[in-house]
Amino acid sequence: MLVLTRKAGESIVIGNDVVITVLEIRGGQIRIGIDAPREVAVHRAEIYRQVMEANRAAVRSDRDSPILRTTAGSLERLRRQAESRRGEPEES
Amino acid sequence: MTDPEPHVIVFDEGIPGFPDVRRFVLTDIVPDGIFQVLQCLDDPAVSLIVAVPWLFFPDYAPELTDLDQAGLELERAEDAVVFCSVTIDPEQQTATMNLLGPFVVNVRTLKGRQIVLTDSDHPLRAPLPLAVV
Numbered sequence: 001m002l003v004l005t006r007k008a009g010e011s012i013v014i015g016n017d018v019v020i021t022v023l024e025i026r027g028g029q030i031r032i033g034i035d036a037p038r039e040v041a042v043h044r045a046e047i048y049r050q051v052m053e054a055n056r057a058a059v060r061s062d063r064d065s066p067i068l069r070t071t072a073g074s075l076e077r078l079r080r081q082a083e084s085r086r087g088e089p090e091e092s
Numbered sequence: 093m094t095d096p097e098p099h100v101i102v103f104d105e106g107i108p109g110f111p112d113v114r115r116f117v118l119t120d121i122v123p124d125g126i127f128q129v130l131q132c133l134d135d136p137a138v139s140l141i142v143a144v145p146w147l148f149f150p151d152y153a154p155e156l157t158d159l160d161q162a163g164l165e166l167e168r169a170e171d172a173v174v175f176c177s178v179t180i181d182p183e184q185q186t187a188t189m190n191l192l193g194p195f196v197v198n199v200r201t202l203k204g205r206q207i208v209l210t211d212s213d214h215p216l217r218a219p220l221p222l223a224v225v
Contacts, residue, residue, distance in 0.1 A: 020129050034181035038159050050216050051208050052109035058140045059110075059191065063121075064127075065127040065180045067187050067222050070143060072125045075147065075222075082221065 101132065101204040105163070108140050108193065108206060116141060116204065118175075130195065142175040145191060148220055154194050162208050163181070164198045166199050173197045178220065188217035 004012060012019040018040065023031040034042050069076075098117040106113050115133040132138035133158045145152045154174065156166070166172055170203055175197075191214040197204040 009170075038162065041159060041208075043208050045170075047192070047210050048208055049107060049109065051190070051206070054111040054179065054190045054193065054216050055107055055140065058179045059138055061141055061178070061180040062182045063139075063141070065182070065185060067125045067180060067185065068125070069122045069219075070126050070222060071122065072126055075125070075126055078222065 097126050099202055101130075101202050103204045105205065107195075108208065109218050110135070114137050114174075120122065128175070128176070130177075131185060138177070141157065141178040141180070143178055145174060145176045145194065148156040148189065149218065150189065152191060152214075154191075154209055154214065155212070156196065156207060160196070160205060162203065162204050164196060164205055165197075171198050171200045173199050179217070187222055189220055190216055191218050192216045 006012065006022045008022050008025050011019050013019050017035075019035040021033040021035075023033050025031075029062050046073060098119065101116045101118065102114055103116060104114060105111075105183050110132070111130045113134045116130050117133060118130055121129060121141075127141055127143050129141060130140045130142045155162075156172075160166075164172070173196070174194050176194045178186050178187050179190070186201050192212070193206050193208050193216075195206050
């Protein structure tokens with residue numbers, strides 16, 4: 001990994017068209033500005049990683065679960081059961 | 093024409109966690125079922141259970157960036173089909189839906205993307221109100 005030291009207001013250029021600027025350093029947080037072309041996606045790493053891990057977990061999911069045989073009809077029945085457990089819905 | 097070939101959806105960036113896969117088809121699990129399988133044609137091991145989020149979360153409103161719309165060649169909102177992956181917990185027999193990373197497909201061009209909603213607080217594991225039926 002390339003490691004560079006930067007002060008607030010200083011930038012790093014990546015390739016021809018990505019510029020990363022350190023805007024502000026305060027306490028334990030650093031505000032970073034990113035100038036990149038529209039076609040470059042920028043994500044917070046932890047959010048992207050969460051979706052990555054969720055995809056892997058989804059791929060491992062059990063295909064045979066009875067839940068997956070739910071039809072539109074049975075979903076509607078479940079809804080009605082849940083509603084009747086909650087009592088009669090109030091009509092205004 | 094006989095039976096039409098299933099529509100092949102192309103994710104030209106892959107999906108997070110599986111960057112090298114491109115082609116998927118969507119197949120029903122049971123007739124009239126609410127869950128489908130998004131099956132990868134490039135790697136048979138990659139298949140995800142998906143469902144339309146609005147069946148469970150009618151107020152769900154994911155926002156696409158210009159970049160996403162351009163990548164999907166999406167010109168009209170009505171061309172977009174949205175579905176979200178579902179994870180089953182085998183022990184609890186409960187299911188959760190990933191609302192943070194919805195799949196969006198342009199039905200006109202069959203281009204697909206998984207959108208990471210970076211600046212949202214949509215849950216990664218929203219419980220589905222489903223018991224074993």
